[in-house]
Amino acid sequence: MNLLVLAAALVAFAAPSFAQEQAGSSSTVVIDGSPAPVAPETITRDARNRATVRAIKLASPLVMDGKLDDEVYQTNKPFGGFLQVVPKYGVESTERSDVWVTYDEDNIYVSCRCWDEAPPDKWIANELRRDTNQLRQNDHFGVMFDTFYDRRSGFMFYTNVLGALADYSVIDEGQSNTDWNPVWESRTAQFDGGWTVEMAIPFKTLRYRSGLNQVWGIQLRRAIRHKNEWTYLTPVPQNLAGPQALNRVSAAGTLVGLDLPPASKNFEIKPYAISRLSTDRLRATPLNNDFEWDLGGDVKYGVTANLTADFTINTDFAQVEIDEQQVNLTRFSLFFPEKRDFFLEGRGVFDFGRGGAGAQMGATGDTPSLFYSRRIGLNGGRVVPIDVGGRLTGKVGEYGIGIMNIQTGDEVVSRTPDTNFSVIRVKRDILRRSTVGAMFTNRSASSLVSRDGSNQAYGVDASLAFFQNVNIGAYWARTATPGLDADDDSYQGKFDYTADRYGARAEFLKVGDNFNPEVGFVRRDDFKKSYAQLRFSPRPRNIKRVRKFTGEAGTEYVVNGAGDLETREHNARFNTEFENSDGVTIEVTDTYEMLLQAFRPVAGAVVRPGSYSFQTVQASYTMGPQRPVSGTWSISRGGYYGGDITTLGYSGGRVTITKRFSLEPRVSINRVSLPTGEFTTRLYGSRVDYGFSPRMFTSALLQYNSSDRTFSSNLRYRWEYRPGSEFFLVWTDEQDTRGNRFGGIGLRNRAFAVKATRMLRF
Template sequence: MRLHPALMLLALAGAGLFPVCVDAQPSAPTRRSVTAVRLPDDARIVLDGRLDEELWETAVPAGDFVQVDPSNGAPATEPTEVRIVYNRHALYLGVMCFDSEPDKWLGYQRRRDEFLQSDDRFMWTIDTFLDAQSGYFFEMNPSGLMGDSLMGGGIDNRQWDGIWNARVHRGDFGWSIEIEIPFRSLNFDPNSDQWGINFQRTVRRKNEDSIWMGWARNQGLRRMTNAGLLTGIRNVSQGLGLDVKPYALAMGESFPGRGQSSFARNTQAGVDVFYSPTSGLRSVLTVNTDFAQTEVDQRQVNLTRFSLFFPEKRDFFLDGAPYFAFGSPLGGDLIVNPFFSRRIGLTPAGTPQRIDYGGKLTGQLGRQDVGFLHVRTGEDQGIVGEEFTVGRVRRRMLAQSYIGGIYTRRDPHGDDRTTRQTAGLDFRLATSRFRGNQNLEATGYFLHADTPSPQGGSAPTGGGNSFGVTAAMPNDLWNIQMASRQVDAQFDPAIGFVTRRGYRRHQPSVEYGPRPRGSKVVRRYAFSTGLDLQTDLRNDLLYRGIDVKLLDVQFQSQDSFNVTVSNRRERLDAPFTPSRGITLPLGAEYENTVATLRAQTASRRVIALSTTLETGGFYSGDKRSAAISLTLRARPGLIVYASTEVNRVELKEGAFTTRLYRLVGETQFSPWIALVNNFQYDSVSAVLGWQSRFRWILRPGSDVYVVYTHNWLDDPLSRFTTLDRRIASKVLYTHRF
């Protein structure tokens, strides 16, 4: 009998060739609490990061952090203390990050919301409704970077920019932070004086993470069921709950690729109005909306048969996005999403379409999470205007579970109306207390989408359905998952995203992640295997993939590498053209084996490298791929990122090569001022793109942007001919009532 390679490795681990330790399953720890001390009415804290006001001494600090890694359950090697005070208008955190080697801090990043895998950092989460299902995430580093996100619905929305302020001070003790969060920036129940709260600190040179509550590796900062309590907040003001944010824009653009060489100049203005009708709800009205400051999409080369998924980057749609999340985040890359906001105000080619106005209501009403959105787009460049409506409700049950529903509607303007609607239900049952502190969850959904009549009338012809279930035990030692779904051939959600129709899919997977006992070199091994089985609705095979991760090693240094072998069998249910002039026929069947090696050095290094090498079969031939990225952090605030991806494909029907290059330079003058230059080129479109984006945060909520974009076509006859170029200057100002 032959053993599967993954089973052999698991057996070796069990036999002791990979000596491992399994975290003891701790009993549920006593829930810690920290009390916020109210300041006298005439008291004032000057934000300079020094914590030198005597007022801070009135608060008892939260401390005694416990290591998550590397020594799970041991006291943190570098102490951290958090004091919390407040007045009628704002919450203040004073944080002392003591360090025995204070000159060895790492803080390369300064730009707001940059990822901090390279830096020391202090993070905290706040669950203002104490529902353990939603909350706010914040983080800072020794260079003063401010990062935040909204948590909820399985989504961590990092594009949310809350209005808050902070300053950092570095000294011979380590580094300290003073933080001010206005109460009007948070939704909460004013009748409750208990919030969920948690803190975590990373000392990057040691690759050490320590946390205040929830130190077991199955828990963590973002699982609010494991958070502590913040008590004592009473009689505070959220103001009128009204923010007015007008903008002014000056823009010039030309399109030499379309024969328009002269610059067309344009000025416009608009406004966003934010209002909280209750302490838990937030509404937004946007008029004459513009997204000129939005960062450019990161290009991808698509060698699959399905559409690529590009994330939303526009502020209006990102604000409150977790309240519209539907279904399970499990299920791989064939996404079924009834609401994908990039369907609104963007053409299929990604060109912006005018938005006349939009309104949105998100938040909590009792035990319900609610989201409502309505947007009207104007006729633009021959594209008909439309109205989009989305409604989403989730009722929270137990500690981490819910049942919910969603409804979407798309109404084109004009006489030829083809109204399209989608409706569905979903649920989540979850606990983090299974067998002590294990995570266990199950989710399911059902969706129905109307299909418009062929004559373009409003009466639907029946439409199609999609439904699915998932079950998972996502834990540190064992991560076991199962996902199944079906998508009918006629299922086409008008404001959604579906990569494939007319199929069934089943995806079981299991990962075993032992940690070597007492190793100073290796932090964690991982071995996994997974099956991806896709059939048509008659259960005839469309695709079968078996992935075996032979070895995944995470080192104590933060370096890592893994090796994966995949076997794939596929039958084409439609002709496929991977490159111009090469078409694979309907009904053709292929079976191939692919090997993949990934290696990555620690992001804390001055020069960090990441490499992915892949070789093996590809339909009727072979494909060799190499993706290499380099990040240079010359000094805090000066970062250069370069990457290349090359795919060489040789098929019986022909051969081709694709190339993708990217170069990004970031000059982060301070946490408030940054200039980012982004260059991209891919051989498929033969377009070289450049975006230069300057942002100056005048104060939290008020910004100045200057954005220049230029695209060139790599024409064989005349190299790099300008296709289009535009420059935009935008000023946004927030006034709070």
């Protein structure tokens, strides 16, 4: 009932804005850049190299084959003139790119003839899976559309030589939402002298204002990875060298000449059917090959051109990859990233206290989150059923809106009761790239209160961006939990200067002892922290093999609620980035820790209360991600709470065997000696991927963790048999490797699932 009332209120709230948007859709837009080109010209540039591009209206759809042999390519001029970010900032690309932007009543098309002097066997093209990190390390071409020309948010699409698909969205120049998976297609081909691409993006996939002479923002990116060269249509800040510059929406060019069809209401229904065979020996009443089937689905409705409502019923996440295991040798909780589609789409709206535009304005790991979606539907490593949920996200004028309400069922093993979760987020655009906002969260059943009781959290925040490199962020938040009445707030102020050659950061953070956002995440409480960092990163001109040196020095002081020093850390780091994108890093850390309570890093080992001072030295070598074998090797040696620790690691690894087949191994080994004993932790894992086509792949994630002696496997087959509609086969298995003689139980749980979805668009 709460959800239905909320949905009705949201639609009523949004209705006036829809009329306002349509009424204002034909108003004159001031171009932020060079004047509009006049046919037959397709591009103009001003003295600052800002570009304005003219879109070409088609009489009939393109033939999507990637060959660029339609008549439009012969009768209309292409444009190009891409500019390097690296290796030579501001210089025209070493390879020519001929681009056309066209559209008809149903799609907008972006086509490019990517010239390349290197032979095809030198091109980097080894990824077919959708939305992977490796895809952007291939030679690729992509586009960003700022469909409301607000210079803040955009939709991104890119593809490689093999035609693999990657897409994501960005809100307020924040972090990428790579789990936005719209319907679109790409076709590629090769010619003597390079490769070609045609991308067709349906207008139904996008949110925009309809009408004549519409204006969008546009940015184009071409990565020539075999040269380690990144190029863009318009100038972007040098400190954003690499793929992240596509997210700087305010630096994009302008797209004119768009006579757009009426924006679709974008009504989508995506039902699913699933059957599952499960064994679970952790339950009070164990399951053994228990068969079940279920139905459910999602509904998406475009309330206005820029406001979308989503509903989910009997939500299932069987196709989601399991978490990558981590080793925790600290006394604080681990943070695991969200992987479930429903919570990932539109997540940028729910960012709170991020501070400053762009992904550069991060925060240190102790910063709490007011909203952490893994609190919903997961508890104690168990899946909690989601009965029904709804979400409204988008913009109403200058206001960003995010409202969510989820109802979950109970779960026996983790003793989770029926719970309702609500989140309300409002942001207001100010200045050119800044926002102020507020957030409220509610959990109907507090996890800390034995009797009936709920939990609320609320706060305000500001994210201010000045010039290209100055970011300021601040927030204040408070929680309400029965029995926790004092010291229940948290606040933070941050400053970040992110120029390419110099950098500086400063932060003050306070988290109260009773600050308890139960729809959020708190790693550490009852402290005040002061943090500062300076950076110097020159680009030497007389050392050909070196692209950039980076030296950083930082210091951190943490006092507890009583005013006693609890943590002090001084850190120095030096990195060399080579022209081939390899890198070597040396890092030295001096740490002081005061423990008021003992903690157990692993079973059988104890770190006792007391004061500890220790130093650590770490060295690492990173092989560039475009290489056939890539990743970071690291070794560290130092003190650990009165003892010592040696750590060996290999992370971010990838071994390309063929264009379709790859491995992604990782290793972490920690050898620890304490006054109370010695222990070694080992974590081994690998992802094994095989891509049949851009819309079909199989993947396996295999992991062993010595901390709990478990071996887990997660095998997935995904086939997008038509755009937006998918078929999955999923096998998950977790084994206790100790065996029965040593207190183990062998098989802990196992499941085999078959799931099919069908996208219906109206």
